[in-house]
Amino acid sequence: MHILLVASAFNSLTQRVHAELRDRGHSVAVHIALPEAAPPAPAPGPGAGEPRELPGDALRAAVARHRPDLILAPMLRTAIPRDVWSAHTCLIVHPGPPGDRGPSSLDWAVHEGVTRWGVTVLQADERMDAGAVWATAECAVPPVGKSDLYRGEVSDAALAAVLLAVDRFASGTYVPLPQREPRPGEAEEGPYRTRPYFRQELRRIDWERDTTDAVVRTLRAADSQPGVLDELLGAEWFLHGGHPEDTLRGRPGELLATRTGAVCRATADGAVWIPELRARRLPGEPVPVKLPAVLALAGRLPELPDLPEVPARGRSWTDIAYREEGQAGFLSFAFPGGAMSTGQCRRLLAAYRAARARPTSVLVLGGGRDFFSNGIHLGVIEAAADPAAESWANITAMDDLVEAVLCTTDRLVVAALGGNAAAGGAMLALAADEIWCRSGVVLNPHYRLMGLYGSEYWTYTLPRRVGPALAERLTTEALPVSAEAARRLGLVDRTTACAPQDFGQETRRFAVRLAASPAVSARIAAKKAARDRDEAVRPLAAYRAAELARMRGTFFDPQAPYHALRRDFVRKAPATGTPPHLARAVPERRRVTGLDASDGAPGPVGCYQEG
Known part of the structure; x- marks a missing residue:
């Protein structure tokens, strides 16, 4: 089959789906879905408050150019226009079990400390995450950060569900199962619910009262984006990453030590190691860069013991x-x-x-x-x-x-x-x-x-x-x-x-x-x-x-493209289009090597690193 991947970024999951579909003999192309100006808000009434479709002209053009057998969205932050999903089968990968809806699924799962989660491949329709289900897969949720979980267990489950959904679509006989509508009271409880975007107000840490486990869970639910907004040494920072520390103690909220660029901060019953910080963006300023915590705090950091790389026994952290x-x-x-x-x-x-x-x-x-x-x-x-x-x-x-x-x-x-x-x-x-x-x-x-x-x-x-x-x-x-x-x-x-x-x-x-x-x-x-x-x-x-x-x-060479590409990458500059090397379909005949025959120049979006 010829499959068009529609994604907001060529992230780790999109890369894996791209590579493994090619391995299985499918022809694959990519379209990077860019935010576009939204139409005027609808008048109050039925349907108000539901996600509004974006114009999607670039996506329509990509679909017309590629004429895909199937449209698959491994990671998509925008809605697919009605005229696209009504004319083509469009499958959305949602990082949550059937019935889970909303844009912050994994954030909530890590924050709430669940031990099992899942991935659902569903068909795009009128409502976000509410379409008929083509495939699901479960996964364990170990005590790790959200981004690590996403690249690990969630990626495995997503790949299994995607391959099953693609096979079912290719059979031409499978009928996807409609999702059960939530019953009264299930909007806030149970498996069938739409949870809101996980705003910073919900991520706040109370250093005086929160235990180490609670702080670590909050930090891990925001790793690596968006981080947890907090105040430290007279400035506001986004905290990235969190690891428990059992030995060091101090006044809650106090910085206790450093190790290999990270800072250790006291909680109500222990301490946590925070490896990275990112300054809060000021109006008119470029997006700040995420940095090792000690480097980010340079000039503000008080005199602290710098501990050796090998930690003592018990829960601690070293890189x-x-x-x-x-x-x-x-x-x-x-x-x-x-x-x-x-x-x-x-x-x-x-x-x-x-x-x-x-x-x-x-x-x-x-x-x-x-x-x-x-x-x-x-x-x-x-x-x-x-x-x-x-x-x-x-x-x-x-x-x-x-x-x-x-x-x-x-x-x-x-x-x-x-x-x-x-x-x-x-x-x-x-x-x-x-x-x-x-x-x-x-x-x-x-x-x-x-x-x-x-x-x-x-x-x-x-x-x-x-x-x-x-x-x-x-x-x-x-x-x-x-x-x-x-x-x-x-x-x-x-x-x-x-x-x-x-x-x-x-x-x-x-x-x-x-x-x-x-x-x-x-x-x-x-x-x-x-x-x-x-x-x-x-x-x-x-x-x-x-x-x-x-x-x-x-x-x-100040004019070398590397400098602008580096700056755009670390400062999260928005994409401006789909790079030619991704937009071209990878032909089936190359599936043995898993390589594309294209020799097009790269565009501004790629897969060099992930933060």
Whole structure:
């Protein structure tokens, strides 16, 4: 079938649906639905207060151009016009179980602490989220942030429901089930209800009275957007992310300590770690950038103890940790949004060198449930006094880390991707000897949507894995690749179908078995010999110099598109249209590789990173 994806942004779920529908032989195109001027409000009366349709001329034109068999909306904030959904089957992915309605479904689920949730694929009609149901899927709700949940369990459930709905539509015989209308009293209670937008007034934290668990739940329900508006050190900030702390105590609301860029703030019965802050926007000012909390508070922060990276026992938080089991070492890291600043790269490199000094035969990088890495930290770069100089410092720090991985010849290194990876983060994974992915992972092994040539030794590692021709296509076509397609391409070595919460345990099991294998010594010796041969043909330093020459030219050219693209990305500039590389249909004949034949230039909307 030819499927048109209509989305408000090419976000993580839209990317996954795009990639996995292509894997299954469907032709897929994308239309980015932009907000348009709404028509005059209707006169008071029946129907008043219901969502108003937008004009939708751009969507009508896209539908007329593509003539899709099916329209599918994985993430849509605007209504589809009546003349479109009445003429075409339009399926909407709602991140809630049947009967749940409203624009803040996951916010409410996390805020209320539910343990089970679901996703519903329903048909667009007159009322928002009230159309006939084509498919549903349930999922667990672990104690994680909303964005992590969305990219993990909700994404798995959504994909299962989407594939079932697409198959049912393709059969031509399935009749979707109408939703039951709520009975009296169910508007506020029970499973059949429309809940309001989760406004900031509902997110307020009472530091004097709220427990640590209550504060963490409030923070997680707003992660990574919109954050929780709060007052701190004489200014208003949006707080992003929340992790419980059991040991530190203080006066509720007081800042107690810092660790790796985060601040610890006292609650009524404990404390929480807050990794990131974003200033409140002032009238006439650009959208502020989300930053590590200590950096955001620079100049305001009082003298506080800076705690070591490895926390004490009990509930606490750190972004880098190391442990061992048998002959396997595990170096885990979890940076908000997958972005890695200069300082984070340097700290991870120091931790990697310390792990490399341990007597292990296998070293696992990653293994967490969310983002592996998305490369350089565009937010910190944008906020720097000299963004060009900070870009340069950040990319050289990334290169130092990747070089250390590539030059590890006394053990096997495994990159374990429980979550998505893009740009330099995907290339960091390629430096390892093996790449293991959870089946729900999406890879974006390219840089061009940010106007960059790329570094991290990609010109050595990517062709080494997939060959020069495919490496060229992956980096120029700039399309997301599913974990299973990546395995078929040779981009990754192992995919594991498991829940996000189980990936760490699965990785541990595989790594311990690999380290105990009698063949591991021979593999390490063969790896060292191969590295020596490659070095003799062309030294790693030559790859690095050639890549960085291109990157330096971009960073220090004020007219380079990178600067505007970076600024628009981190400051959430509204999209201006659908990029050509997404608007073109990906033909079925390319489904084996999962790649698009297009060579169009990228537009302003892409899939470089997610905050």
